Amino acid sequence: MKFATFLKNENERLAVQVDDRLIDVVETAKKNGWNEIYTDVMQVIELDEIPLKEFEDQIKEAVSNNNAVIIEEEVVWGPCVTKPHKIICVGLNYRKHADETNSPYPEVPILFNKFDNTLTGHQCEIEVPSVTNELDYEVELGIVIGKRTKNVTQEEALSHVFGYCTVNDISARDLQMRTHQWLLGKTSDGFSPVGPYLVTSDEVGDPNNLNLKTYVNGELRQNSNTSDMIFTCKEIVSYISKYMTLEPGDLILTGTPEGVVFGLPVEERVYLQPGDEVSVEIEKLGKLTNKFVKDGALQHA
Incomplete structure (x- = not known):
């Protein structure tokens, strides 16, 4: 469904x-x-x-x-997952994305978190915060947990998944790289549009064989497949469950492929600006589109 x-x-x-x-x-x-x-x-x-x-x-x-x-x-769309107890993200989880940023492949999943203030829906406008000059896009496969999950094996991990969704892990790179902790660049309001649909796992099949793409103002920027993940979905769910209990509705963002602005040479980087429209799309899950507006525009709308 x-x-x-x-x-x-x-x-x-x-x-x-x-x-x-x-x-x-x-x-x-x-x-x-x-x-x-x-x-x-x-x-x-x-x-x-x-x-x-x-x-x-x-x-x-x-x-x-x-x-x-x-x-x-x-x-008027809302986020397809409305009240996750936890939003857990995996960094540098695609080989070609690690390559484009000259980063070594992680030996274990790099985890960070976001909060529910970042959630928004399809076709919703997102403000470009005045505190950043380097706003970037990241198409990501979202995993939504369906059962209370603790110490689950990799073999059983996907049976604990309710479904999957398309997510844009919007990132302010200058804030993200200000310190060793990425939190600041990931948690502004609206930085996790999710949807339009939450698709049950039986309709998706293998989550590590899905095409995913990003378009900025109609131009294709990211074009990859979840098979390029360093840590697969079952590995991620199993790994996280060893350290914390996952609850129904918890949302896991599994990383982004190559093609982000941050992966380009410095002189070629053109970050998102008010007026830009970004669409992220994952096979079987649908296309999620958002338009970016000036800081403060939504408060005065």
Whole structure:
């Protein structure tokens, strides 16, 4: 299934994508008299396999009987994962990206974190902070945990994954490189657009065989495959679970491939500016697009 979040009366609402149609889950549940109504994607992520399958069957039956409420007006998207307990990121996890930045391949995953203030949705505007002159893009595969996970083996790790999503790990390089800790350059408001869809793992298959791309103002900048990861998705989930308990809804960003601005020679680097539009796209997961605006523009909108 493909889940999404949209805003209605400024409240986040759950949607499901079926045959290129976006279904309003709450209104469809009311229309069909369902006892159980899921209003948020986090509730769905915590479902066991059987109730999740029953929910999927309900949605498909409502669609086939023309009893599903379609969201026809222009959609205001929210992040497809709304309240992750943790956002954990992996740095320098693609061979060619490490090569372009003249960095050695890590011997263990490099981990850092982001916070929920960075979350935003498809087609949402993102401010370019006045404190940076070096704003960069990073297409990344997002892993969303579906079960409480501690000390899981690599062989079992992906069975603990609910699904996957497209993420742009926006990075202020001058702030990121100011100290040995990357936090400052990664955690400004809106620096983690995620979506449009959270796609369940059964529809994705092998997460380490997906094409991923980035376009800036229509120009292709990143074009790679998740097979270039140094640490695979199962290795990442297993590794993190040895040090902390992963909870349903936790979001893991798995690194970016080559083609970022920071990977170019210094004289060729042209960083993101207000007015730029960036689209990041991952096979089977969809394209996520955001436009960048001046610092303060959203407060005065």
